[in-house]
Amino acid sequence: MILHIDMDAFFAAVEQRDNPALRHRPVIVAGNSKRSVVSTASYEARKFGIRSAMPVYAAKQRCADLIVVPGNMKKYRSDSKKIMAILSGFSPLVEQVSIDEAFVDLAGCERLFGSPEDMGRAIKKKIEAGLSLTSSIGIAPIKFLAKIASDMNKPDGLTLITPAEAPRVLAELPIQKVPGVGQAAMKQMNILKIRSLGDIKKFSLPLLTQKFGKMGPHLFELSNGIDASMVETGHTRKSISSETTLSKDVSDFETLKGILLDRAQTVGRDLRAKHLVCETVFIKLKFSDFTQVTRSRTLDTAVSSSAAIFKEALALYRKIELKKKIRLAGVGVTSLKDKDRPIQMFLLGEEKKTETQWASVDKAVDSIMEKFGGNIIQKASLKELFDEGGCDGKEDSDQG
Numbered sequence: 001m002i003l004h005i006d007m008d009a010f011f012a013a014v015e016q017r018d019n020p021a022l023r024h025r026p027v028i029v030a031g032n033s034k035r036s037v038v039s040t041a042s043y044e045a046r047k048f049g050i051r052s053a054m055p056v057y058a059a060k061q062r063c064a065d066l067i068v069v070p071g072n073m074k075k076y077r078s079d080s081k082k083i084m085a086i087l088s089g090f091s092p093l094v095e096q097v098s099i100d101e102a103f104v105d106l107a108g109c110e111r112l113f114g115s116p117e118d119m120g121r122a123i124k125k126k127i128e129a130g131l132s133l134t135s136s137i138g139i140a141p142i143k144f145l146a147k148i149a150s151d152m153n154k155p156d157g158l159t160l161i162t163p164a165e166a167p168r169v170l171a172e173l174p175i176q177k178v179p180g181v182g183q184a185a186m187k188q189m190n191i192l193k194i195r196s197l198g199d200i201k202k203f204s205l206p207l208l209t210q211k212f213g214k215m216g217p218h219l220f221e222l223s224n225g226i227d228a229s230m231v232e233t234g235h236t237r238k239s240i241s242s243e244t245t246l247s248k249d250v251s252d253f254e255t256l257k258g259i260l261l262d263r264a265q266t267v268g269r270d271l272r273a274k275h276l277v278c279e280t281v282f283i284k285l286k287f288s289d290f291t292q293v294t295r296s297r298t299l300d301t302a303v304s305s306s307a308a309i310f311k312e313a314l315a316l317y318r319k320i321e322l323k324k325k326i327r328l329a330g331v332g333v334t335s336l337k338d339k340d341r342p343i344q345m346f347l348l349g350e351e352k353k354t355e356t357q358w359a360s361v362d363k364a365v366d367s368i369m370e371k372f373g374g375n376i377i378q379k380a381s382l383k384e385l386f387d388e389g390g391c392d393g394k395e396d397s398d399q400g
């Protein structure tokens, strides 16, 4: 489960905490020039319809008793640091996304801190005790929903969306609540009568791409419960790769195929040992004149089998026009995700079946490798499986 935390009326709450005269009063934090806008408003001020980014003069028109307080960024930054430090005490996987907002990956923390809900409560309590500030927390199986959830019961909220509830919440979510859906997109949504995220499912991926550009595929995925993004900590491993410099430059296909297979197996093993799956496979070739090329492909399904990595590496290799001999060849994977994390909640289909079948082969090979080390199992069946009668250097039309 992923937790999203967002402090309540952050700048204003800090000011109210530090000055008792401001408590329970309509307060905005803003500059004092004519053109100043509201950075945030206390919940008391929000009752008058005052919101962030509103011009201060307009805010004053709405509430005669409004108190305008100048901001103190140094103080907010220092409090923000303390909040992030508290979160880091609960999980090593904390991604700060703004001054008052962060994602926390709860995977593996349950034994220490109890259920995700218990953890949410404990975090809120610790922040309140340490900083006298309230926060709102959302907990859900994917990042996207965790952020939606933290906003559902603001201020001082704690909202849990279980995996079982997630499909319904996603389907019913008003489309304008999806980050990135602005006024221009809403015009199209109205024409297509898309009111909720669930309505997106009535349309094909090509049509959504045509109407919404890059956001089309994103909306399509979200409507199907797919959110591939993970909590990024800055320390998170971004890629795994393995390469070989050859003892002499080569150009024959069979030798290179064998090397790609070796590298794919090494990378696959590393990936599985870390309980990760990948969504992108890349290859790197360095030529006799030291120039190099890399090619990558992003897959429809996250994989971890050596077979799938090898298959993609081979397809990428076949697309490169070979004019020079090769001195180094490597295979790598990126877009890494935790294997057990339900990032693709409702994924079905052929690719997944194939991956499941390969999983038992990989498991057996990995354990033998671990026991006996080195290259005790090599090349065997995989290479033959992808034998396509040599490389003609032409584009491979079937990339699967």
Ligand code: TTP
Pocket (backbone or CB within 6 Å): 006, 007, 008, 009, 010, 011, 012, 038, 039, 040, 041, 052, 053, 099, 100, 101, 154, 155
């Ligand atoms: P938000 O989390 O968006 O707002 P908030 O914490 O004030 O209120 P809530 O989350 O309860 O709805 O932003 C965090 C801080 O960032 C906010 O306190 C002030 C600052 N900010 C700006 O300076 N300008 C802006 O337009 C926004 C939205 C926020």
Ligand code: MG
Pocket (backbone or CB within 6 Å): 006, 007, 008, 009, 010, 100
């Ligand atoms: Mg906030």
